[in-house]
Each structure stands twice: as structure tokens, then as C-alpha cells.
Amino acid sequence: MAQQGKGPFVSTVTGLVRGVGLFKGPDGVESTSVAIAPDARDLMDASLKPIEDFSQVPPADLRTAAGRAGFSTFISVSRDPSLWPTVETLVISTLDLDPWSVVNQQLFRERAGEADGAVRLMARAAEAKRCVLAVPGHLADSAGRFSQGTAQVVLVPPVYPNGLPEILARECGSGSLLTCKAGGVVGNTLVVGFEQAVAMADCLKEGKPLLEKTVTLCPGNGDPLKNYRLRIGTPVGDILEKEGTELQSGGKLVMNGILRGFACFSAEQPVTEAVDAVHVQAPSQVFFYEDSACTNCGKCNAVCPVNLEVNLLGRCSEYGVFEKCRDLGVENCVECGLCAYVCPARRPLVQFLAHAKQVIETETFEAVSMEEVMACDACGPTCPAIRLFDTTLQEQGGPEE
Numbered sequence: 001m002a003q004q005g006k007g008p009f010v011s012t013v014t015g016l017v018r019g020v021g022l023f024k025g026p027d028g029v030e031s032t033s034v035a036i037a038p039d040a041r042d043l044m045d046a047s048l049k050p051i052e053d054f055s056q057v058p059p060a061d062l063r064t065a066a067g068r069a070g071f072s073t074f075i076s077v078s079r080d081p082s083l084w085p086t087v088e089t090l091v092i093s094t095l096d097l098d099p100w101s102v103v104n105q106q107l108f109r110e111r112a113g114e115a116d117g118a119v120r121l122m123a124r125a126a127e128a129k130r131c132v133l134a135v136p137g138h139l140a141d142s143a144g145r146f147s148q149g150t151a152q153v154v155l156v157p158p159v160y161p162n163g164l165p166e167i168l169a170r171e172c173g174s175g176s177l178l179t180c181k182a183g184g185v186v187g188n189t190l191v192v193g194f195e196q197a198v199a200m201a202d203c204l205k206e207g208k209p210l211l212e213k214t215v216t217l218c219p220g221n222g223d224p225l226k227n228y229r230l231r232i233g234t235p236v237g238d239i240l241e242k243e244g245t246e247l248q249s250g251g252k253l254v255m256n257g258i259l260r261g262f263a264c265f266s267a268e269q270p271v272t273e274a275v276d277a278v279h280v281q282a283p284s285q286v287f288f289y290e291d292s293a294c295t296n297c298g299k300c301n302a303v304c305p306v307n308l309e310v311n312l313l314g315r316c317s318e319y320g321v322f323e324k325c326r327d328l329g330v331e332n333c334v335e336c337g338l339c340a341y342v343c344p345a346r347r348p349l350v351q352f353l354a355h356a357k358q359v360i361e362t363e364t365f366e367a368v369s370m371e372e373v374m375a376c377d378a379c380g381p382t383c384p385a386i387r388l389f390d391t392t393l394q395e396q397g398g399p400e401e
């Protein structure tokens, strides 16, 4: 284990350190990396001591121990474990983030009866006032094996995007998701996946770092979903090899689902703590966005789980009118991908909205004046954004005669 900045850096292999420096990953992105020639043996970090009884350890020490074991759960909210915000509700989710992932669901089926210790650990470490176990409706039987003394069981309809943290915080938490933003920590509900809670309890009990991750493979050929338990750092291509599946030329590998995931640049890309699913797409299944104008069909608005005016937001972001994006509440977008999925014009709506969120958060945008907007004659009277600009002008009292 090494320190990188203030956070821990955990290696999942033991071996000789060959170098530390800037290396390009398989995605082409350069980052600080440690090159290790792996040994056949596993040597555990001796500074990680087993914790027999979580109830005897102060919460801040539990958060520190979890961070040192390689869990980002608490570090992503507060780099300093002693500066912990108030958590109104802790939601431990047995739902999965993506419709094609069954990681949390399968683990809950297998270990519902012994989940009590993991829930107690998470509640103590998070210093939560209230603890909820969110369970998809079809696993109500498994929920019956869970001791309800430690957390209130809430059944959630197993419909996407109900498993997303923001939606769970709204539906069974105290309202808003606890996140670390540029201006500080906001929100009141911490959402943790069931796999992560159980793995943390196992690792802290045994005094070992987080070494493995379960990943759902969606082979994309009609075969059923299958879970693989892998060492973190394993190349995605190894899963395909084990499954006997090949990526066809023109096909695509997508991590974390086709609605909100990202394409792998290479089968060498490693599985990380944050990867739940790998989707193999045949060339015929690959989706291409188009540079098309919005037809105002309204399908994106109808499907949005947080009731945004997605058609307007898409155009505002496309034309750089970020102030209007902020006024329309773009920051509430949970990036579920449903709008882009239903858009008949194949507009890259999630990318438009995510870009607007990023610009607003970093406040790097300059307000676009209406004069500048009206001076643009790139498309003439067929301007696809005309309704947006008309709306803006009406709000400002209409165009001058």
C-alpha cells in the first residue's frame, strides 16, 4: 500500500516495484502509476489489522481502515475521516445500477441471512441516524431472511433507473444524495451497494485489502447474464476468454451498461472497484448518435425520472447557453440515459447534459447574450434552436420591434 496525495493507493498484486511515474493506460489516458512485476505469492499489508468487533472501534477509525483497505466509500465524501458530514439516512442497496447487471441481486440472494454484520458496520462507520436496506420487489423472499433489527427493509419496484443512488436517496432516503462537489459536501443520504458493504465487512474482519470484484457479463448474443468474480486489475478481455466469447470486428465492449456506461478502448482495460458489468455488442447492436436537430417530439421529457425539460436542455447545452441550463435544473440530471435511448433523432442528450453540468460546476462559462445568439445565422430560418431562443426572448419581454 502507498500514499497518493492524502488517499491510500492499494495494489492487488504482490511483486517487485519496477517503477513509479506517468504511464499511459489502455484508454490512452496518462496517470501516475506503479509498475509491478507480480510474484506468485500474495503478501498482505501487515499494517491492516483484523477488527474482531466493529462496535468497539470509533467510527472515524472504521472509515480510515476502510480507506486503507482500498474502499473509496468514505473517501469520496471526505478525504479526512474525522471531518465527516451528518448522514441522515444510510441506504444499503441490493438493486443494481444497470438493467444488465445482477451483482448486488445475486449476492443478496446468497447472503441475505448473514448481512446483519455488514449493515451494522456501515451504519456505525457512516454514523447514520437511520438505516434502510433497499430491496427490489422480486427479492422480497430473500429480504425475509434478513434480520430487520439493524435496518428498515424498503421494497423498491425493480424498474430502471430505481437502483441509481440519486433515485434511491429520493425514494427511500432523506431526499438528496451525499456527494462531494467543488463547493463542499452536499446532500443528506449515503447510498452504498450491498456488494461493497459485505466486502468491507469481510476485509476489515480479516485485515486484508479489497482484492476482488464481481462483474456481470452480458454476452450480447442472447445467452443469459453471468457473474464472474475477478481480481481487481484483471483485463476485461480475460472474461471474454473464459466465456469463449469474441469481440467481432466493428463490435464494442461497454463497461457498466449501454444506457450509462462507457466504451472500452481496449480489451486490456482493467476491471476496477467501480465496474459492475461488461456488455459485449455485435456490430449490429452498436448505437451511433447523430448530429440531428430535435423534432420536439417530447419523448425525452416523458421518460425523464426527474422531470427535466430535456429537449430544451439538450439545445441549450448544444448552443452553449449554460445559464439557461442552470435555470432549467440540469444539475438534477442523474445521467440515466433514458432520454437518449428513446430519442428518435438519436441526439447525444446525456453528453449534452453532462457537459452542461460540468461547465456549471466549474463555472467556466461566460453568459451568451441574446445579441450574440440572434447574430448567428449559420442555419438561417431552419435554425433547430429557434424555439429555445424564442422562449428565452419571451421571458425577457420579447424581441424589440
Ligand code: SF4
Pocket: 300, 303, 304, 305, 306, 307, 308, 310, 332, 333, 334, 335, 336, 337, 338, 339, 340, 349, 350, 353
Ligand atoms: S439522462 Fe436524460 S432522462 Fe436521465 S435524468 Fe438526465 S435528462 Fe433525465
Ligand code: SF4
Pocket: 293, 294, 295, 296, 297, 298, 299, 300, 301, 310, 311, 314, 339, 342, 343, 344, 345, 346, 347, 349
Ligand atoms: S426525444 Fe429527441 S427529438 Fe424528441 S424532443 Fe427529445 S431531443 Fe427532441
